[in-house]
Amino acid sequence: MAVNAEGFSFEQRHGKERVRVGRVWKNRAGRHFFVEWNVSINLLSDCAAAYLRDDNSDIVATDTMKNTVYVKAKECSEHISMEDFAIVLAKHFTSFYHQVTTAIVKIVEKPWERVYIDGQLHEHGFKLGSEKHTTEAIVKKSGALQLTSGIEGLALLKTTKSGFEGFIRDQYTALPETRERVLATEITAAWRYSYESLSSVPQKPHYFTERYLDVKKVLVDTFYGPPKEGVYSPSVQNTLYLMAKSVLNRFLDISSIQLKMPNIHFLPVNLKNKDNQTIVKFADDVFLPTDEPHGSIQASLSRSWSKM
Numbered sequence: 001m002a003v004n005a006e007g008f009s010f011e012q013r014h015g016k017e018r019v020r021v022g023r024v025w026k027n028r029a030g031r032h033f034f035v036e037w038n039v040s041i042n043l044l045s046d047c048a049a050a051y052l053r054d055d056n057s058d059i060v061a062t063d064t065m066k067n068t069v070y071v072k073a074k075e076c077s078e079h080i081s082m083e084d085f086a087i088v089l090a091k092h093f094t095s096f097y098h099q100v101t102t103a104i105v106k107i108v109e110k111p112w113e114r115v116y117i118d119g120q121l122h123e124h125g126f127k128l129g130s131e132k133h134t135t136e137a138i139v140k141k142s143g144a145l146q147l148t149s150g151i152e153g154l155a156l157l158k159t160t161k162s163g164f165e166g167f168i169r170d171q172y173t174a175l176p177e178t179r180e181r182v183l184a185t186e187i188t189a190a191w192r193y194s195y196e197s198l199s200s201v202p203q204k205p206h207y208f209t210e211r212y213l214d215v216k217k218v219l220v221d222t223f224y225g226p227p228k229e230g231v232y233s234p235s236v237q238n239t240l241y242l243m244a245k246s247v248l249n250r251f252l253d254i255s256s257i258q259l260k261m262p263n264i265h266f267l268p269v270n271l272k273n274k275d276n277q278t279i280v281k282f283a284d285d286v287f288l289p290t291d292e293p294h295g296s297i298q299a300s301l302s303r304s305w306s307k308m
């Protein structure tokens, strides 16, 4: 919130970024559960005096914020979802400090996954997976909540059932039309839950972890289509829209979703020798993989006017 400072409009926040914490929980049967979280905290608080003068009396030290992550991790005696942990932290800052009006807590989870050994889940062995689960909880002193979850780095590829035709052609256009190409992307998704107060958040343990896995499955299933026949994609844009729509149709407690789907190009390889004789002729088989440049395609879809 902007305040008047010596005739200027002034807005500020302070916090601690990238606080890393690992937490192990052990159940009675001897199974261990492990998470590694990277936590970023930002507080909106009445501490303008620290900026305007030499008065730090209303400042929550960022070092204290860092310590609070470890204290709250210790206090969570049961395996807790990342979303619930973000809410616990944010609630602490807004209720404990009268100066703090809003707390913004973001967490990115490192994707440690339980390993299978000889077809059996290991009790305490984990290996690093690929895509990351993210969350952001914004809590106000009043108990108002904005809760977002997401995925980063979900890389998907299919080798057919993708094309791109009918786009604008002008004097700068070189791209041929096609109904056969590789479609590859690395998805960043963020979806907003409709729980708008701390008291309305589902109490079921792991509710948000299950939601995360279910949303990911709907996104992935919609991208690929059924295992045998797949589904034809006329553009990244259309596939993105169908993915976003499937999530909103399926999960009624999600009010909006944003998807970023870069179009990662696999270029057809055609090679000629110095006599202009073809030595490799592309037949939907040999590609040059690229990282850049890539297409940038993103959109958000909401049940009503966006709150994202």
Ligand SMILES: O=c1[nH]c(=O)c2[nH]c(=O)[nH]c2[nH]1
Pocket: 163, 164, 175, 234, 235, 236, 237, 263, 295
């Ligand atoms: O699915 C696509 N959408 C585009 O907007 C685009 N632009 C382009 O060059 N190739 C593609 N493919």
